[in-house]
Amino acid sequence: MIAGVLVQLSNKNVDRIFDYKVPKSLESKIKIGIRVEIPFGYQKLEGFVLEIKKETLNKTELKQIIGIIDEDIVLNEELLKLGKYIKEKTLSPLISCYQVMLPKALKAKKGVNVAKKYDIYYRLNLSKDDKLNSTQQKIIECFDNKELVKRENLLKVSLSSVKTLEQKNILIPVKKEHYRLSYKEKCEKKYTLTNDQQKVVDEVLAGEKNEVYLLWGVTGSGKTEVYMELIEEALNRGKTSIMLVPEISLTPQMIERFERRFGGKIAALHSALSEGEKYDEWRRIYRGEAKIVIGARSAIFAPLSNIGMIIIDEEHSDSYKQEDKAPRYSALDIAIKRGKINSCPVIMGSATPSLDSFARSEKNVYKLLTLPNRINGKNLPNVEIVDMNIEMKTKHSYFSRKLLEKIKEKLELEEQIILLLNRRGYSSFVTCKNCGYTEKCPNCDISLTYHKSSSILRCHYCGYATKLTTICSECHETSMTNLGVGTEKIEEELQKIFPLVNILRMDVDTTSRKGMHQKMITAFKDQKYNILLGTQIVAKGLDFENVTLVGVINADTSLNIPDFRSSENTFDLLSQVAGRSGRSTKTGEVIIQTFNPTHYAISYVKNHDYFGFYKKEMSIRKMLSYPPYYYLVYIKISGRDYNILKQEAEKIKKSLEKHLLHTIVLGPSPAFIFKVNNIYRYGIILKYKKEEKLYETLTLMDEHYKGNNSLKIEINFNPIHF
Ligand code: ADP
Numbered sequence: 001m002i003a004g005v006l007v008q009l010s011n012k013n014v015d016r017i018f019d020y021k022v023p024k025s026l027e028s029k030i031k032i033g034i035r036v037e038i039p040f041g042y043q044k045l046e047g048f049v050l051e052i053k054k055e056t057l058n059k060t061e062l063k064q065i066i067g068i069i070d071e072d073i074v075l076n077e078e079l080l081k082l083g084k085y086i087k088e089k090t091l092s093p094l095i096s097c098y099q100v101m102l103p104k105a106l107k108a109k110k111g112v113n114v115a116k117k118y119d120i121y122y123r124l125n126l127s128k129d130d131k132l133n134s135t136q137q138k139i140i141e142c143f144d145n146k147e148l149v150k151r152e153n154l155l156k157v158s159l160s161s162v163k164t165l166e167q168k169n170i171l172i173p174v175k176k177e178h179y180r181l182s183y184k185e186k187c188e189k190k191y192t193l194t195n196d197q198q199k200v201v202d203e204v205l206a207g208e209k210n211e212v213y214l215l216w217g218v219t220g221s222g223k224t225e226v227y228m229e230l231i232e233e234a235l236n237r238g239k240t241s242i243m244l245v246p247e248i249s250l251t252p253q254m255i256e257r258f259e260r261r262f263g264g265k266i267a268a269l270h271s272a273l274s275e276g277e278k279y280d281e282w283r284r285i286y287r288g289e290a291k292i293v294i295g296a297r298s299a300i301f302a303p304l305s306n307i308g309m310i311i312i313d314e315e316h317s318d319s320y321k322q323e324d325k326a327p328r329y330s331a332l333d334i335a336i337k338r339g340k341i342n343s344c345p346v347i348m349g350s351a352t353p354s355l356d357s358f359a360r361s362e363k364n365v366y367k368l369l370t371l372p373n374r375i376n377g378k379n380l381p382n383v384e385i386v387d388m389n390i391e392m393k394t395k396h397s398y399f400s401r402k403l404l405e406k407i408k409e410k411l412e413l414e415e416q417i418i419l420l421l422n423r424r425g426y427s428s429f430v431t432c433k434n435c436g437y438t439e440k441c442p443n444c445d446i447s448l449t450y451h452k453s454s455s456i457l458r459c460h461y462c463g464y465a466t467k468l469t470t471i472c473s474e475c476h477e478t479s480m481t482n483l484g485v486g487t488e489k490i491e492e493e494l495q496k497i498f499p500l501v502n503i504l505r506m507d508v509d510t511t512s513r514k515g516m517h518q519k520m521i522t523a524f525k526d527q528k529y530n531i532l533l534g535t536q537i538v539a540k541g542l543d544f545e546n547v548t549l550v551g552v553i554n555a556d557t558s559l560n561i562p563d564f565r566s567s568e569n570t571f572d573l574l575s576q577v578a579g580r581s582g583r584s585t586k587t588g589e590v591i592i593q594t595f596n597p598t599h600y601a602i603s604y605v606k607n608h609d610y611f612g613f614y615k616k617e618m619s620i621r622k623m624l625s626y627p628p629y630y631y632l633v634y635i636k637i638s639g640r641d642y643n644i645l646k647q648e649a650e651k652i653k654k655s656l657e658k659h660l661l662h663t664i665v666l667g668p669s670p671a672f673i674f675k676v677n678n679i680y681r682y683g684i685i686l687k688y689k690k691e692e693k694l695y696e697t698l699t700l701m702d703e704h705y706k707g708n709n710s711l712k713i714e715i716n717f718n719p720i721h722f
C-alpha cells in the first residue's frame with residue numbers, strides 16, 4: 001500500500017503530494033484525511049494522507065510512514081474538498097488551506113503540545129455466582145441502572161473494595177475524555193416572533209434549499225432572535241448549524257444568549273479560548289456532540305456534518321476576510337460553498353450590508369429579506385451633526401459646546417453615555433485645521449499618505465506624489481497639520497472637564513487581558529461608570545438600556561483613511577454606534593462631531609438612510625471603476641534589494657498588461673508600509689470585470705518566482721487592505 005502525503009511545511013516548493021510506503025502493521029489504520037509522521041529529508045515531519053494507492057510513479061525507493069498521529073481522521077471529505085476549493089480561489093499553497101481549518105493542537109507547530117484530559121469510569125460486569133460483602137454490595141448499588149459511574153464516586157464508598165472488585169474483573173475501568181469547557185442546561189422560553197420576524201423565518205424555510213439570503217435589518221430589529229429560530233428549526237430536523245459573528249461582537253453576552261436557548265448543544269470558537277479549550281471544542285463538534293457552532297472567521301471550517309443552516313451576522317465586517325497570511329480567503333465565499341455542498345440556506349445579516357452584498361441582492365444573486373423596524377416599534381435615535389469648523393473658530397477643544405451640554409444633561413439624569421473616538425491606527429494623513437480639507441489623489445480619490453522621512457504626500461494605489469506644504473490648497477491658511485489623537489488623550493481632557501465623573505476607557509490596550517472585556521461590560525451595565533469611551537469596540541453588539549447619548553468625537557478620522565471603502569466604513573461605523581443609543585424605554589440621542597458636515601457618509605447617518613447612502617456610494621464606485629463594479633486583485637512584491645525589486649515589479653506589470661487584455665493594471669507603487677525589517681514592498685493593483693485568463697496568468701507568475709529567494713510574491717483577491 002502506498003500513501004500520498006501532503007507535508008506540513010509552509011514552503012511553496014514542497015506544496016505537492018509525496019508518496020510513502022505504508023508498513024503492513026499500519027495498513028488497516030491508514031485512511032484518507034488522517035495525520036501521519038513521515039521522514040522528510042533529514043527531519044521527521046507531519047503530514048496529511050490525501051491519497052491511498054497501489055502504485056507510484058516515483059522512480060526512486062520510497063521511504064516508509066513512521067506512524068499515525070491521531071486515531072481519527074482530522075480532515076473529513078467535506079474539509080478535503082473545501083481545501084482544494086480555497087487553493088483554487090486564492091492561489092495559496094494547499095497545506096496552508098488545510099492548516100487554516102484546524103486548531104493549533106492539530107497543526108505541526110513546535111511548542112504547542114495540547115493533551116486530551118480524561119476521567120476514569122467503571123462498567124459493571126457482575127454474574128450471579130459472584131459473592132459480595134456488604135461494602136462491595138454498596139458499591140454495586142451505586143450503579144442503579146447506570147451503565148457507567150465515575151471512579152471518584154465509587155471511591156467515596158471504599159477505596160480498597162473498589163480495588164478488589166477491579167481485580168476480580170467485576171468493575172471494568174473505562175477511560176472517558178473530559179472536556180475543559182462546559183455549558184449550562186438550556187433554560188429560556190423563547191419570544192413569540194413579531195410578524196416581521198416570522199415572515200423572514202417563513203421565507204427562508206419555504207425557499208430553495210441552497211439559497212443565499214441577505215437579511216437587512218436595522219439595529220435592534222430582532223435579527224439575532226431570527227437566527228436562533230432558524231437554527232432551532234434546523235435542529236428539529238436533525239441538522240447542525242454554524243453562526244459566524246465578528247470577533248469583536250463575540251462577547252460573553254452573545255454566547256450566554258445561545259447557551260440559554262440551546263444549552264450544551266453549542267460550541268463556541270473564539271480567540272479568548274486557550275488552545276486546549278479550542279481543541280476540545282473542535283472534537284465535540286467533530287464527534288457530533290455539539291450541533292451549533294458560534295464563532296469568528298475560522299469557525300466556518302468547523303468539522304460539522306449534515307449542516308442545515310449557515311448564518312453570518314454583521315456580514316459587512318472586514319474581519320471575515322483573512323488578509324495577513326495565506327490563504328487570503330473570505331469566510332463568505334466558504335459559507336456559500338458549504339451551503340452548496342450541504343444543500344442548505346446561507347443567511348447574511350446586517351443593519352448596513354456591504355455594498356457588494358447589497359448590489360448582489362439587487363441582482364437577485366442573494367435574496368433580500370428585511371426587518372425595517374426596531375422591536376416594540378421604538379424609533380431610531382435622533383442624530384445631530386456638529387460642524388467642528390465653526391467650533392474651532394471660537395474655542396480649541398476636542399469637545400463641542402453641544403456635546404458638553406448634552407453630556408451634562410445626561411449626567412444629571414443619571415443616564416449613561418458612550419463616546420466613540422473613531423480612529424483606526426493610522427495617523428499619517430494631513431488635514432487642514434482651519435477648513436478640514438484633506439489632500440487627495442487626483443487619480444484615485446483617496447487621501448494621500450504622509451511620508452515623514454521624505455516629507456511627501458503619496459497615493460499608495462497609483463504612486464502619485466506631491467510635496468507636503470503647510471499651506472492648505474483649499475482655504476490658503478497656513479494650517480495643514482498631522483492629525484492623530486488617541487483615546488488616552490481624550491480621557492485625560494474629559495476628566496479635566498468632569499473631575500467627578502467615572503470614565504471607563506475601552507480599547508485594544510485596556511481589553512487585551514483575558515476576561516477584561518467581560519468585566520468592563522458588566523461594570524458598565526451595573527452603572528459603575530457614567531461614560532464609556534472607546535474605539536470601534538464600543539460600537540458593535542452592545543446592549544445597555546440606560547445609554548441615552550452616543551457622542552462621536554471625530555467622525556473624520558476613518559473618512560480620511562486612504563482606502564476607497566473609507567466612506568462605506570465610516571457610514572457603517574457611525575450607524576452601528578448610533579444604534580447603541582436609546583435601545584430601551586428612554587429615547588436616545590446621537591451627536592456626531594465632524595469637519596466634514598456635508599460629506600454624504602456623515603449626512604446620510606442623520607436620517608438612518610442606508611439606501612440613500614448606498615445609491616450615492618454606488619455612483620461613485622461606478623465612476624472610479626471600483627467594486628462592486630470591478631473586481632480587484634492586489635499583488636504584493638517584496639524583496640531586500642530595492643533595485644532588483646523595482647526592476648522586477650516593472651517587468652511583472654508589463655507581462656500582466658500583455659496577458660490580461662481586459663484588465664486595468666495600476667502601479668507598481670510603493671506599499672503603504674514601504675519598508676519593514678529592511679524588506680521593501682511594492683504593490684500592483686488589477687481591476688477587471690471579466691478576465692478569462694486571470695487565474696492562468698497569475699499562476700504562471702507565481703510559479704515563475706517560486707524558487708526565487710530574493711523576491712516574494714503575494715496575491716490577494718478582493719483585498720481589504722493594500
Ligand atoms: P438585533 O440582532 O437586530 O440587534 P436582537 O435580536 O438583539 O436585535 O433584538 C433586540 C432586543 O429585542 C433584544 O433585547 C431581544 O431580546 C428583543 N427581542 C427580539 N425579538 C423579540 C420578540 N419577538 N419579542 C420581544 N422581544 C424581542
Ligand code: ZN
Nearest residue numbers: 441444459462
Ligand atoms: Zn492615486
